Amino acid sequence: MRLLSLLLLSMLGLATSAFAGEVRNIDMYFEGRDRDFLLYIPDNISQFSAPYPLVVVLHGIASTSEQVMEKSHGRFNELAGQFGFVVAYPNGLARNWDLGDGNAAALVLPKRDDRAFVAAVIDDIGARLPIDTSRVFATGFSLGGQMAFSMACTRPGLIRAVATVSMPLPAFLDDDCQTADPFGVLLIHGTADPWVPYEGGTFPVGPKPRDIFLSHNASLAFFRAKNRCNPEAEDRATLDNVDDGTGIVIRAWRDCQGPAVASIAIFGGGHTWPKEDQALASRPVVGRVSQEIDAANEIWTFFQSF
Numbered sequence: 001m002r003l004l005s006l007l008l009l010s011m012l013g014l015a016t017s018a019f020a021g022e023v024r025n026i027d028m029y030f031e032g033r034d035r036d037f038l039l040y041i042p043d044n045i046s047q048f049s050a051p052y053p054l055v056v057v058l059h060g061i062a063s064t065s066e067q068v069m070e071k072s073h074g075r076f077n078e079l080a081g082q083f084g085f086v087v088a089y090p091n092g093l094a095r096n097w098d099l100g101d102g103n104a105a106a107l108v109l110p111k112r113d114d115r116a117f118v119a120a121v122i123d124d125i126g127a128r129l130p131i132d133t134s135r136v137f138a139t140g141f142s143l144g145g146q147m148a149f150s151m152a153c154t155r156p157g158l159i160r161a162v163a164t165v166s167m168p169l170p171a172f173l174d175d176d177c178q179t180a181d182p183f184g185v186l187l188i189h190g191t192a193d194p195w196v197p198y199e200g201g202t203f204p205v206g207p208k209p210r211d212i213f214l215s216h217n218a219s220l221a222f223f224r225a226k227n228r229c230n231p232e233a234e235d236r237a238t239l240d241n242v243d244d245g246t247g248i249v250i251r252a253w254r255d256c257q258g259p260a261v262a263s264i265a266i267f268g269g270g271h272t273w274p275k276e277d278q279a280l281a282s283r284p285v286v287g288r289v290s291q292e293i294d295a296a297n298e299i300w301t302f303f304q305s306f
Contacts, residue, residue: 023069023077028124030117033110037121038065038089040077041129048084051130055080055137055303056118056151057089058144060166061096065089068141071273075296083304086131090121097147100154101172104211118151119158137303139163141273142196146170153177160184160306161259163299166196166271168219171212178226182258185223186302188295189216190246190269192287198265220251220263227258239292246290262302266290274298 021043028035045052057076059068069077069089076087098108100115118138125131138148138159145167152159153176161184168187169177191198200215214222224231233255239248246269252262266274270287275294 026124028120030120031112033093033112035093035117036065036091038069038091039125039128040080040087040089042077042081042084042086044081045084045086045129051132053085053135053137053303054122054125054131055085055087055139055300056122056148057087058097058118058138058140058147059089059092059095060140060142060144063095063141063144065091068144071141071276072296073276075275075294076300079296079300083300085300086125086129088121088125090118097143099146099150101150101176104206107207114147115150115154118147119155122158135160135303135306137161137163137306139165139299139303140167141165142167142271146173149173149177152183153180156181161186161303163302164188165273165295166190166193167213168196168198168200168216169214169222171214174214174222177222182227184259184261184302184306185220185227186262186264186299187216187219188264188266188274188298190266190272190287190290192268193271194285194287195271216263216265220261223261224253224256227256227261229253229256229258229261242291244291245288246292248290248292260302260305264293264298266292 023038023040026037026039055076057068059065080087096108098112098114136159138151140148145164148162148164152162153173163186165188189198198216200213202210202212235252237250247267249265254260268288269290272286272289273295274290276289
């Protein structure tokens with residue numbers, strides 16, 4: 001139960017109140033281009049003590065900020081109202097992210113510095129209302145997970161913890177991540193992911209050379225070593241309550257000199273966001289969606305521990 005409890009779950013003025021309680025599209029002119037992001041500030045934010053945590057949610061390839069909000073069925077916004085944090089959904093150009101590193105990034109057009117853009121989004125929000133800069137978190141699905149890792153590993157001290165869905169650690173980031181300030185890590189991944197293999201490797205399609213990803217377990221081992229966690233001090237729980245062809249194994253390492261590391265392995269799960277509508281995720285293409293957990297709940301509960 002202890003593990004499940006871990007993993008399940010007054011500068012507001014006129015300028016801020018104009019944005020409170022609704023999702024707003026914020027336009028930004030950045031590095032010579034029109035960019036934008038979605039911003040959600042709960043209308044009851046004044047009930048909580050400032051400064052406020054910020055959760056940055058990053059969409060995957062061929063997707064948008066609005067679509068990743070739909071994928072998570074707006075749950076981050078609901079949680080923000082319950083727990084008093086702010087949510088940002090940056091929008092990539094041409095439904096893509098330029099990480100600046102790796103083989104795939106070399107093919108991204110137009111070229112731009114998306115890591116600097118996301119950092120600018122965080123700064124922009126901090127100019128609108130008091131943000132707790134020690135509690136800025138990044139989560140992402142698929143390529144958005146790569147972007148979350150890239151932000152944490154190349155922008156020292158910016159991101160307190162990362163949670164990725166369907167994305168282990170890309171090998172091209174391991175040097176940057178090794179030397180970065182320690183940050184918390186939660187990995188959520190389906191064992192039957194047809195696009196980003198749970199056991200590591202490369203994308204099954206696309207131009208070569210393709211980027212290599214560590215396996216789910218190798219990624220966990222990397223961050224356990226980086227955060228100096230006791231590998232024997234593992235909490236473990238299982239869930240298999242819904243007849244959807246998936247089961248859950250939850251593991252967490254909290255006996256660490258650095259931040260905690262956690263894992264949610266979805267046995268039988270595909271390249272999907274747990275609890276998303278299966279109708280939005282074509283099963284023949286991406287695999288099964290687990291209804292055992294709500295990924296947004298798990299991610300916020302992990303972030304909330306920092």
